[in-house]
Amino acid sequence: MSSSVDFSFATRPLVPYAHDYRHGDSEPRHHHNCAQLVHTLSGVVRIETDLGHWIVPPGRGVWLPAGVPHALQMTGNVAARTLFVDPLARADLPASCQVVQVSPLLRELIVSALALPESYAPASRAERIYELILDEIRVMTELPFSLPEPQSEALISLCDALRAEPGESWTLENSARRINVSSRTLARRFYQETGLQFSDWVRRARLMEALARLARGDSVLTVSLDLGYESQSAFSAMFRRIMGVAPSDYFPPAS
Known part of the structure; x- marks a missing residue:
């Protein structure tokens, strides 16, 4: 370093x-x-x-x-x-x-x-x-803790917006409308430029943001809601599936 x-x-x-x-x-x-x-x-x-x-x-x-x-x-x-x-x-x-x-x-x-x-x-x-x-x-x-960058200006702008507001509704359809293309075109171009499906990229972006927020001491509930999950249990299930442990075990609260 x-x-x-x-x-x-x-x-x-x-x-x-x-x-x-x-x-x-x-x-x-x-x-x-x-x-x-x-x-x-x-x-x-x-x-x-x-x-x-x-x-x-x-x-x-x-x-x-x-x-x-x-x-x-x-x-x-x-x-x-x-x-x-x-x-x-x-x-x-x-x-x-x-x-x-x-x-x-x-x-x-x-x-x-x-x-x-x-x-x-x-x-x-x-x-x-x-x-x-x-x-x-x-x-x-x-x-799987990487976010490959696209090359085109439209997709770079979309990814920047997603990182800035990870809790918004980033469905393929909503995201395609933001850059004035069809959902099929977005899916194809996104995979060509990043090697990831759009939904996988969104999931990784949210996980990476969650890791940073949990490390700085934010509560699991706050992180869950801020990142657009319907409940703490839904977020915890995703976290456990990828990380192997619950978020409360990975970043235990300071005593």
Whole structure:
């Protein structure tokens, strides 16, 4: 994340880095000449790139290939553990931005890497940990926490409006009328430009907004109604289906 980290890969294939952020902290658009895996222990990180928006809930991670310009916004107190990875360390590192599942093994390996020396002997424990981290990065599971950006001006405007007012009625028919096309044309063009069905994009946008609002302390009921759900139970069912737990368990109220 931070541009102040030493990115010398002369003696090791990756550089681990730990940094905590306060609610509302941000980093302006920048890029690195190395790849990044940002793993969050708490709080929510929003990443913006030219290709789309990603949101990283607690316990997950985001992979950013080398050279991708990105900006970050923190919601809640974010404890981040980052790996800066030599893009030449492996030939088959992920080639695209993606939010990923961080396995318990990878999480513990990242913690261990923070205490490793920069230089190490061949076949040493340090070398084995670094190599195992690279093995785990190669098999990370991608998660549906991204919002790919369309390319046409009309669809960009529609998506901006949706993000600004996620609680409005964003049916395919209503949305098509907003940009003066048929619902069939909107459905076709939207899938062509984003790779997602329009309804899936709307669902993801609402989930990403919900994660940010819950991380800053909004109640589940308030988030449910603000995002256009008929009831708290309907929102909680959607959240549980995607996240695996109820929103009250994922972001427990502060004691």
